[in-house]
């Protein structure tokens with residue numbers, strides 16, 4: 374079910390600080406035009422924590438409309454570290470959402486048994502399949518291959534966005550023996566090529582706002598077993614991703630999107646602060662080489 378490149382859209386703001394919904398719509402069409410299999414609304418890249426409920430609803434509405442028109446998959450980020458409120462947020466997801474990207478409970482560090490209990494409870498209530506968002510350097514909670522496999526056995530758990538900060542032993546173990554119907558999507562942009570080589574089926578990658586078609590080709594090349602082509606593309610795209618992650622995400626990506634005239638401002642909401650102009654210019658130079 375979870376294949377190809379899914380672009381976690383930034384949430385652009387206009388000069389008065391409001392969400393620029395027309396720019397969201399344009400970015401959504403552009404990503405799909407360029408070969409993305411789906412979109413992710415309200416990811417980390419979408420600054421979900423800084424949006425109020427009405428803004429979140431409007432962003433989902435725009436993305437759901439575009440994905441329905443284009444027959445693309447819409448994943449919506451649902452974050453929370455308490456099971457009851459996360460279950461409520463899932464139940465309240467509107468029509469048009471295909472899957473929910475649910476972060477491993479952060480900060481609390483409930484242990485792996487707590488993580489399993491959390492996702493099992495959510496899986497009983499969710500109207501759409503879940504994608505576990507495993508990102509221990511943000512959540513503070515380790516989740517090993519055995520636990521991910523246990524979660525993946527549930528019919529309402531469709532996959533994991535794997536962002537362990539590199540290729541670790543658990544990634545190797547998990548991809549060697551995946552539960553039926555459970556997919557692994559890379560979530561660390563710089564490491565997506567090696568994860569695809571191990572058997573991941575795609576990626577949720579903020580850097581795929583740029584060179585979307587090349588990222589989609591990277592997935593296809595690994596799946597076709599064309600290692601020479603995949604390796605060359607992977608090295609090139611890792612350089613692009615590294616340049617886009619030299620300051621907290623999504624500050625550099627917004628800076629470059631603005632420099633390209635694709636969003637009205639490069640603004641982010643506090644506590645994020647805009648990337649400095651030199652950082653944006655350096656990343657923009659790498660992006661331009663991909664045009």
Ligand SMILES: O=C(O)C1=N[C@H](C(=O)O)C[C@H](O)C1
Nearest residue numbers: 381416417418577578579622
């Ligand atoms: O919003 C996302 O989804 C992503 N967030 C990651 C992060 O900010 O750590 C990066 C990844 O490309 C996608």
